[in-house]
Amino acid sequence: MYDAIVIGARCAGASTAMLLARQGHRVLVVDRASFPSDVISTHFLWPHGMSYLNRWGLLDQVLAVTPSYSTMKLVNDGIELTGSVPAELLREYFRDLHGDDSGVVQSYASVRRLVLDQILVEAAAKAGAEVRTNFAVRELLVSDGRVVGIRGRTLDGELVEERARIVVGADGRNSFVARTLNLPKYDERPRCTFAYWTYYSGFDLGLGQIHRRGRLACAVVPTNFEQNMTLVWGPSEWSRDFRRDVPGNFQRALDFVSPELGEVVRTRGTRMERIYGTLDQAAFLRPLHGPGWVLVGDAECFKDQCTAIGMTHAFRDAELTSAALHRWLTGEATIDEAMTTYETRRRSQNAAAYYDYVCTLAEMRPYRHDELQLFVALRGNQQEIDRFIATHADIAPVSEFFQASNLFQLNDAAKESSAGYAIFEDFAATSRMYQQNPFA
Ligand SMILES: Cc1cc2nc3c(=O)[nH]c(=O)nc-3n(C[C@H](O)[C@H](O)[C@H](O)COP(=O)(O)OP(=O)(O)OC[C@H]3O[C@@H](n4cnc5c(N)ncnc54)[C@H](O)[C@@H]3O)c2cc1C
Structure with a gap:
């Protein structure tokens, strides 16, 4: 027994x-x-x-x-947010959930x-x-x-x-x-992403990167055996078309989401394993x-x-x-x-x-104009960038970061304007382009 x-x-x-x-x-x-x-x-x-x-x-x-x-780079439609999760938010997380904050690392x-x-x-x-x-x-x-x-x-x-x-x-x-x-x-949420990933050697980008453009995203993160876990994902309704040419569409998705990462992978990367995939999440x-x-x-x-x-x-x-x-x-x-x-x-x-946050993101709708403006408003405000990353990772509460009073404060403190970001230049045309399945 x-x-x-x-x-x-x-x-x-x-x-x-x-x-x-x-x-x-x-x-x-x-x-x-x-x-x-x-x-x-x-x-x-x-x-x-x-x-x-x-x-x-x-x-x-x-x-x-x-x-x-200890630093993470998130790039949404060309708007880069690079930061670290603050130690104090991590300590709060552990104290709230487990009653002690021992062992926190960033x-x-x-x-x-x-x-x-x-x-x-x-x-x-x-x-x-x-x-x-x-x-x-x-x-x-x-x-x-x-x-x-x-x-x-x-x-x-x-x-x-x-x-x-x-x-x-x-x-x-x-x-x-x-x-x-x-x-x-x-609380089932049928709308989700398809995801394909593999492992490349031959380059070292130093930190983990997550990029998103329109309805597609990619991530490159260093992992064991001196390799980089390289992942692309998109809305499940495009998966059937993606699957028709997995290696070709994998590179196509990387090139679309981040031309720089696409080039690194194409010119310096050696693929070490097959491309793995999953459709139902x-x-x-x-x-x-x-x-x-x-x-x-x-x-x-x-x-x-x-x-x-x-x-x-x-x-x-x-x-x-x-x-x-x-x-x-x-x-x-x-x-x-x-x-x-x-x-x-x-x-x-x-x-x-947070469950709702993940499930909504998983629908992979293109970011709205106001969401993109929020990312621009965060730039130059390192404390809030760090808090956003902590929120995205379920360390700080979603309800606190996205509460209206915080967003108003962010807006008041915004140091950068949306001018100069390609996504805002012809938002209507870009949004239409984002709705089209590039693998069809
Ligand atoms: C494509 C994809 C990418 C992901 N990426 C990440 C990521 O980057 N970071 C992250 O944090 N999470 C990620 N996840 C989620 C993460 O993989 C899971 O949340 C995690 O594996 C859950 O762990 P678990 O121990 O609950 O279950 P599992 O890892 O699924 O382990 C369950 C175990 O139970 C065993 N088992 C099942 N039935 C029986 C049985 N009848 N008898 C004996 N043994 C049994 C299985 O053999 C298995 O070993 C990803 C998921 C997917 C699908």
Whole structure:
């Protein structure tokens, strides 16, 4: 009999298992995959993601093999915003959500999942969790309406049963736990992006860059093995046409969104792997917990990749869930009290506002004139650029940055006018051009 069985051993599951085991609980974590292995992800971590790794004592291990940097460049229709997330906003984030602000770092990195997930799995094992890979869960054991364990198959075909006080579904967006329990999806957002990415060696741009033009976007971020994760994305309604010539359209999209990046990739880059892609990233929420079970990570909330936040949210959920379960497992709170506290944090107004922010961005509508003017108004105001980047990354609340009084202040303080930016010169014609599918 375990205290907890965790299904899934990646960002959400290995982290939850490690944190519970470190608090002295008896944990079994299983995954049908073996490690090290990759999973569909462009694996970018914002500073709070990096801070979680630091809080858990794992960041040095990651940084020993992964480049990091402390400035981020966002370019929207030619309007460049370069900044860093302020340490004070990071500290506030951790104090608000977790009650302490230890381990805050301001850096960013893109860590291949075959590197990161292996580190997490090893950390879970080192903390005392029993890790079983190549173990596919096939059934949930239910008694009196409560999940009490799992039945799964090992690599050599043996069926094994294990029991626990709680089963944690950290089994990703197509969660076996959620499907078996017939859990509903809600607040579904079918409009999303298609995304294609690959890895280039041959150049070093120093910092991570995200560019957006019209309905298309691209990102180039340094990653492990002296390579650059290079990604393009656009509205899913254009994906069918994009797929007709993936390598050609990949370069076409880069050239359209950022001619400079397009040229770097074309002239200096050597592609090291095939181009990976995904078409369906429709967002949804599922219930957080029920009798004998909790969901963490993508299993509970899946969102489009356009703000690169899923892994960091999985870390956040691992800390919140393990803290709640610890209170219950030690008798400090009933399961209902512990889960209510967890749910209040996860279902806060901020969380709802950010979910909406991501899902709206994922529609990839061209930026409106007023949104572009806001980006211009931010230029020259480093404090607000930094706060905008923190807001985009779900470190500072969406509701605070975008509240009317802040926008009025920004407008008063604007140092630059829109004149000189090509996008404003013939906005109507540019907007019409942006609506046309360039891959058709
Ligand atoms: C194209 C794309 C790009 C992305 N880019 C980023 C990014 O740049 N930054 C970022 O933060 N996030 C990104 N994300 C999101 C991020 O990848 C996910 O949020 C993250 O992987 C979720 O972690 P998880 O542990 O919840 O689930 P997963 O990583 O999906 O892990 C679930 C695990 O459960 C196991 N499992 C499932 N069913 C069973 C079963 N029945 N028995 C045993 N094991 C089982 C699976 O084998 C798997 O290992 C991206 C997502 C996509 C689609």
